[in-house]
Structure formats: structure tokens, C-alpha cells
Amino acid sequence: MSGRTRVPARQRLLDAAARLFYADGMVATGIDAITAEAGVAKMSLYNNFASKDELMLAYIEARHAEWLELYRARAERVTSAEDGVRAVFDAYADHASAAYVHGFRGCGLLNAAAELPAGSPGRDAVRRHKEQVESILAEHLTALAEHEVAERTAEQLAFLLEGAMTRAGLEGRADRLEHARMMADAVVERLRAEGHTTAGGTP
Known part of the structure; x- marks a missing residue:
């Protein structure tokens, strides 16, 4: 039995959509291209997703879950x-360094949001992802600063x-993220030097 046969059709469709949506855009990618890439019949797509819109939302949610896994893998070594701040930046660098059909094209979630109308479930999902990333940064920074300062600094780092x-994404390489992480290091070092730590915080 082949590896493709063992993978459920829903996952094959999601994997195919992820490759094609990221490489070519969601709007430009048709159902026929997705089912051909997944190696399933068109009916299989509609047996698993009510519409292409539902598949696009599932793709966005899967990208969010994928980033969280990258971050958690980095966060295991946080002391x-x-x-913690570096773990967030490094998780994005890991995303940028992955293999893509046409190379790295920037944040897949922001690319997806740019194709969707205001107020759509997909754009809302992307917004929640970005808010969670900023919240994670703020959580790490609360060890160094009072809540208001931590949130303000987290916004700057985001x-x-x-x-x-x-x-x-524009340049197709990840070194900009390495530079950004060094800038973030400088911001965090300055925060520690300014001594904003709360009574309950732990540097």
C-alpha cells in the first residue's frame, strides 16, 4: 500500500491546498488543481469540505497550528x-527556511488575508493568530516589565x-528575520537595563 493511500483524503487535500495556496495564491488555485495535486476525485473534496471557502479556512487554521508547533519546539529550551522573545522570532525563521515549491514568499497567513474580504472568517482567523503572537511576546516580557510596558514593547516587537x-518574503530569504531578532535582543536588553520588573516578576 502506498504512502499516499494510507493518508486520509481530508489530509491529502489540506496538504495539497497548503502547497498550492502558498505557491500560487488561494483565489488563483482552482478545485481541479487541488484534487489533482491530492490525487483524489472532486467529489472527495466536497465530502470533506462544504466549499472552497471552508477549505481555505481550514488551510489558515492549519498554518496557525503549524506555527504554534514551531514555537513550542523552540520554547522548550526557554530559560x-x-x-522567549527569540523563540517567537526563531519560529518565524523556521517557517521561512522550510522548503516551498516556488521558494519563500512571506507569511502565508498574511498572504491569505490579503486575498480575503474584510470581515471574512479567514481574515478573522489571521487576526487572532497575530494577536496571539503579540500576546506570547507580552507574556515573556512580563518577566522584565510591568504589564503596560510589556504590552507596549510586545506591540513594537510584533x-x-x-x-x-x-x-x-519579498527578497525570498530569511536573513531579514535574523537581523530583526538581533534588533529585538537590543530592545529586550534595554528593557532589562531600565529595571521595569514588577515585584512578582522573575528576570
Whole structure:
């Protein structure tokens, strides 16, 4: 029995959609291309997803889960606030360094959101992902600063991260993310030096 046969049709469709949506865009990718890439009949797609819109949302949710796994793998080695912030940046660098059909094209979630109308479930899912990333940064920074300062700094680092991802995607390489991580290191070091740690925080 082949490896493809053992993989459930739903997963094969999601995997195929992930490759094609990232490489060619969601709107430009038709159902026929997805089913051909997955090696399943068109009816199989509609047996697993009510519509292409539902498949696109599933793709976005899968990308979010994929990033969380990259972050958690990095976070296992975190021993300080600085390490925690680096883990977030490194998880994005891991994403950028993965193998793609047409190379790295930036944040797959932002690329997807750019194709969707305002208020759509997919855009809402991308927004929640970005909010969670910023919240994770803030959680790490609370070891160094009071809540308000940690949140404000997390917002700055999130903007730095998004800018680096955009430039890295345009240039098709991950070194912009390495530069951004070094900038983030400087921000966190300055925060520690300023001594904003709360009474209950642990540097």
C-alpha cells in the first residue's frame, strides 16, 4: 500500500491546498488543481469540505497550528525572557527556511488575508493568530516589565517581526528575520537595563 493511500483524503487535500495556496495564491488555485495535486476525485473534496471557502479556512487554521508547533519546539529550551522573545522570532525563521515549491514568499497567513474580504472568517482567523503572537511576546516580557510596558514593547516587537517577514518574503530569504531578532535582543536588553520588573516578576 502506498504512502499516499494510507493518508486520509481530508489530509491529502489540506496538504495539497497548503502547497498550492502558498505557491500560487488561494483565489488563483482552482478545485481541479487541488484534487489533482491530492490525487483524489472532486467529489472527495466536497465530502470533506462544504466549499472552497471552508477549505481555505481550514488551510489558515492549519498554518496557525503549524506555527504554534514551531514555537513550542523552540520554547522548550526557554530559560529567560530574552530566550522567549527569540523563540517567537526563531519560529518565524523556521517557517521561512522550510522548503516551498516556488521558494519563500512571506507569511502565508498574511498572504491569505490579503486575498480575503474584510470581515471574512479567514481574515478573522489571521487576526487572532497575530494577536496571539503579540500576546506570547507580552507574556515573556512580563518577566522584565510591568504589564503596560510589556504590552507596549510586545506591540513594537510584533511590528518589527511583521516588517521583517514582509521584507524576507519579498527578497525570498530569511536573513531579514535574523537581523530583526538581533534588533529585538537590543530592545529586550534595554528593557532589562531600565529595571521595569514588577515585584512578582522573575528576570
